[in-house]
Amino acid sequence: MSPELRRRETVAGYLFLLPSLIFFVGFVVIPMVMCVVTSFFDATMDLNTPDKFIWFDNYIELWQDPVFLKGLTNTLIIVLVSVPFTCIFSLWVASAIYKMREGLLSFFRIVFYLPVVTGSVAVTVVWKWMYNNYYGIFNYVLKNTGIISKNINWLGNPQYALWCIILILLTTSVGQPIVLYVSALSNVDNSLVEAAEVDGATNTQVFWRIKWPQIMPTTLYILIITTINSFQCFALIQLLTSGGPNYATETVMYYIYYTAFKLYRFGYGNAMGVILAIFIGILSAVQFRLAREK
Amino acid sequence: MATVQLKNIKKVYPYISGEQKKSKKKDDQPQKKINLQITDEGVVAVQQFSLDIADKEFIVLVGPSGCGKSTTLRMVAGLEEITDGELLIDGKLVNDIPPKDRDIAMVFQNYALYPHMTVYENMAFSLKLRHVPKAEIDKKVREAAEILDITQYLNRKPKALSGGQRQRVAIGRAIVRAPKVMLMDEPLSNLDAKLRNEMRAEIIKLRKRIDTTFIYVTHDQTEAMTLGDRIVIMKDGYIQQIGTPQEVFNHPANLFVAGFIGMPVMNFFDAKLVREGSKYFVEVGGYRQELSPDKEERLLNHDVQSQEITLGVRPEHTDVNDEGVAARVDVAEMMGSSVHLHVNAEGHDVIIIVPTVDMKGNYEMGDTVHFSFDGKVAHVFSKETEKNLEF
Ligand SMILES: Nc1ncnc2c1ncn2[C@@H]1O[C@H](COP(=O)(O)OP(=O)(O)O)[C@@H](O)[C@H]1O
Numbered sequence: 146m147s148p149e150l151r152r153r154e155t156v157a158g159y160l161f162l163l164p165s166l167i168f169f170v171g172f173v174v175i176p177m178v179m180c181v182v183t184s185f186f187d188a189t190m191d192l193n194t195p196d197k198f199i200w201f202d203n204y205i206e207l208w209q210d211p212v213f214l215k216g217l218t219n220t221l222i223i224v225l226v227s228v229p230f231t232c233i234f235s236l237w238v239a240s241a242i243y244k245m246r247e248g249l250l251s252f253f254r255i256v257f258y259l260p261v262v263t264g265s266v267a268v269t270v271v272w273k274w275m276y277n278n279y280y281g282i283f284n285y286v287l288k289n290t291g292i293i294s295k296n297i298n299w300l301g302n303p304q305y306a307l308w309c310i311i312l313i314l315l316t317t318s319v320g321q322p323i324v325l326y327v328s329a330l331s332n333v334d335n336s337l338v339e340a341a342e343v344d345g346a347t348n349t350q351v352f353w354r355i356k357w358p359q360i361m362p363t364t365l366y367i368l369i370i371t372t373i374n375s376f377q378c379f380a381l382i383q384l385l386t387s388g389g390p391n392y393a394t395e396t397v398m399y400y401i402y403y404t405a406f407k408l409y410r411f412g413y414g415n416a417m418g419v420i421l422a423i424f425i426g427i428l429s430a431v432q433f434r435l436a437r438e439k
Numbered sequence: 440m441a442t443v444q445l446k447n448i449k450k451v452y453p454y455i456s457g458e459q460k461k462s463k464k465k466d467d468q469p470q471k472k473i474n475l476q477i478t479d480e481g482v483v484a485v486q487q488f489s490l491d492i493a494d495k496e497f498i499v500l501v502g503p504s505g506c507g508k509s510t511t512l513r514m515v516a517g518l519e520e521i522t523d524g525e526l527l528i529d530g531k532l533v534n535d536i537p538p539k540d541r542d543i544a545m546v547f548q549n550y551a552l553y554p555h556m557t558v559y560e561n562m563a564f565s566l567k568l569r570h571v572p573k574a575e576i577d578k579k580v581r582e583a584a585e586i587l588d589i590t591q592y593l594n595r596k597p598k599a600l601s602g603g604q605r606q607r608v609a610i611g612r613a614i615v616r617a618p619k620v621m622l623m624d625e626p627l628s629n630l631d632a633k634l635r636n637e638m639r640a641e642i643i644k645l646r647k648r649i650d651t652t653f654i655y656v657t658h659d660q661t662e663a664m665t666l667g668d669r670i671v672i673m674k675d676g677y678i679q680q681i682g683t684p685q686e687v688f689n690h691p692a693n694l695f696v697a698g699f700i701g702m703p704v705m706n707f708f709d710a711k712l713v714r715e716g717s718k719y720f721v722e723v724g725g726y727r728q729e730l731s732p733d734k735e736e737r738l739l740n741h742d743v744q745s746q747e748i749t750l751g752v753r754p755e756h757t758d759v760n761d762e763g764v765a766a767r768v769d770v771a772e773m774m775g776s777s778v779h780l781h782v783n784a785e786g787h788d789v790i791i792i793v794p795t796v797d798m799k800g801n802y803e804m805g806d807t808v809h810f811s812f813d814g815k816v817a818h819v820f821s822k823e824t825e826k827n828l829e830f
């Protein structure tokens with residue numbers, strides 16, 4: 146290819162990229178940079194007093210802020226419970242249903258995917274009713290079967306609230322992994338499975354030694370998106386508990402929102418955002434490394 | 440090392456909901472020449488398949504694409520359920536025994552190497568599953584790798600190998616175990632012509648070394664002829680003929696086998712079979728030839744009468760001379776040691792092979808030549824049933 150031709154092709158290529166590039170830079174890159182920059186200022190909404198550069202004061206304050214620490218603990222609990230559960234549960238469901246005939250398979254796919262496509266607000270409102278202290282179905286069923294003698298205020302009780310949130314999170318987060326696993330499992334080359342059977346492998350061995358390595362990329366993807374989603378658990382908290390009772394359901398994401406948009410401490414909120422991003426980055430890197438080694 | 444017996448094996452692929460319509464559409468496509476029987480239960484891919492395979496025999500299943508070769512092989516492997524009939528390995532009924540317990544090995548058409556394992560791990564896999572001690576696994580894998588000349592690739596992943604090398608690994612994976620029966624499904628069909636010839640020779644050598652029962656599937660008659668102790672020729676789910684390469688070449692049971700085995704393809708003519716007492720003659724285009732005594736005897740045994748027939752004569756069995764059937768030359772292909780004359784005789788396109796040393800001058804398009812053939816090599820097929828009348 147002549148240099149002239151190559152130059153023209155390059156220019157054309159960049160022109161095609163331009164719209165999404167502008168969008169990406171304007172709405173992703175610049176805000177990200179600004180987030181990091183403002184985390185070093187005591188930025189507020191107050192336009193009369195200029196923001197002061199305060200070095201790492203925001204970051205130092207974080208680790209002495211009991212609410213942030215509580216939020217971080219809760220977030221980690223959510224991640225540590227929901228990530229393994231989501232992966233294992235969705236793999237289990239997917240391997241149970243992926244060989245079913247088309248109609249049945251579609252049915253299960255719809256059942257598990259419905260909470261994902263239904264608006265999260267609608268889902269949350271339904272759950273809010275189910276958890277209701279007086280009319281909720283949980284209390285109704287548990288009491289009528291004699292398992293509990295007194296209504297439980299699920300979301301109002303610090304002992305249960307976080308687990309109630311996790312339960313909702315799980316129902317909305319297994320849908321996509323199931324669909325992904327179903328397609329990954331049915332994409333495993335059947336002749337590999339047959340070769341393994343002829344080689345003497347039992348069904349269990351076929352699964353763990355042939356199918357599991359083949360669906361590893363999917364597992365990795367699911368691990369990472371679930372991790373990120375769990376870390377960023379926000380809408381549920383906002384709609385159901387606002388972090389209460391007594392910070393029992395406070396998460397980092399909710400606390401960022403609260404600090405920035407209720408207390409107007411943007412610098413402090415952004416510092417938390419940076420810390421959260423670092424946590425997600427580290428965990429994803431670890432997952433990547435582990436998956437690679439296998 | 441084992442005998443394999445197939446007794447009246449049948450395979451029906453049941454319709455899956457909605458598939459019936461699809462397969463009907465397929466039949467509308469004119470390029471498909473498969474005429475599998477279709478019943479209410481589904482497509483009958485194989486039927487009336489009976490075959491006794493001796494210990495250490497090399498059996499080749501051959502036939503056009505879609506005739507049910509792979510299905511038969513997969514039933515022996517246990518990968519496909521047997522609809523009807525009995526399958527015995529070493530005298531033991533194995534219809535309901537899963538593949539892992541049949542002690543067979545299989546080489547797949549697409550090799551089916553485990554992509555996440557190295558060549559070594561691929562070959563060691565079956566032994567590991569059987570809890571063979573590590574040292575022994577190592578010895579066996581290296582031995583097999585040595586035989587197949589893939590020792591230097593043992594640490595590579597299949598992705599980093601060429602087609603021919605993958606093929607060797609696939610064979611290596613099958614032989615480390617010294618299986619009772621070795622199954623191969625078109626193992627050479629993904630290789631280029633040169634490599635295919637090399638690997639064919641390798642398989643012949645390999646067979647001498649590992650000495651087990653082989654069932655080998657191919658659509659290539661050359662492979663079938665060169666490899667098989669016996670050949671099973673299949674069409675539309677039915678066995679057409681079982682025999683040694685010599686037998687099926689010299690005594691094709693029907694028109695299909697005659698046309699399928701041999702390269703270039705056998706020439707066919709519309710001819711007449713004339714019986715005079717205990718003598719038989721074929722008449723084609725004014726040329727008359729008496730059949731050989733052994734053929735006459737067989738025809739006599741079946742009390743075959745004079746009739747219109749399809750006459751088959753192989754290109755290498757036709758002689759150019761001054762009498763015989765008249766033919767017009769279309770093309771003369773110089774092949775080195777011989778010339779392939781494409782001629783038109785009695786309304787049929789015919790190929791005559793003339794050894795270069797016998798040639799008198801050159802052949803030009805439009806020339807008229809005459810050819811004849813011996814009574815030993817004339818095959819007479821019924822116009823009605825397409826069967827060889829000698830059978
Ligand atoms: N899983 C299947 N379901 C339905 N029909 C099949 C299936 N596998 C093969 N067939 C049909 O059975 C016939 C024989 O197939 P196969 O044994 O693969 O042929 P070959 O190996 O001789 O080319 C084909 O016509 C094919 O369409």
Ligand SMILES: [Mg+2]
Nearest residue numbers: 508509510625
């Ligand atoms: Mg096949």
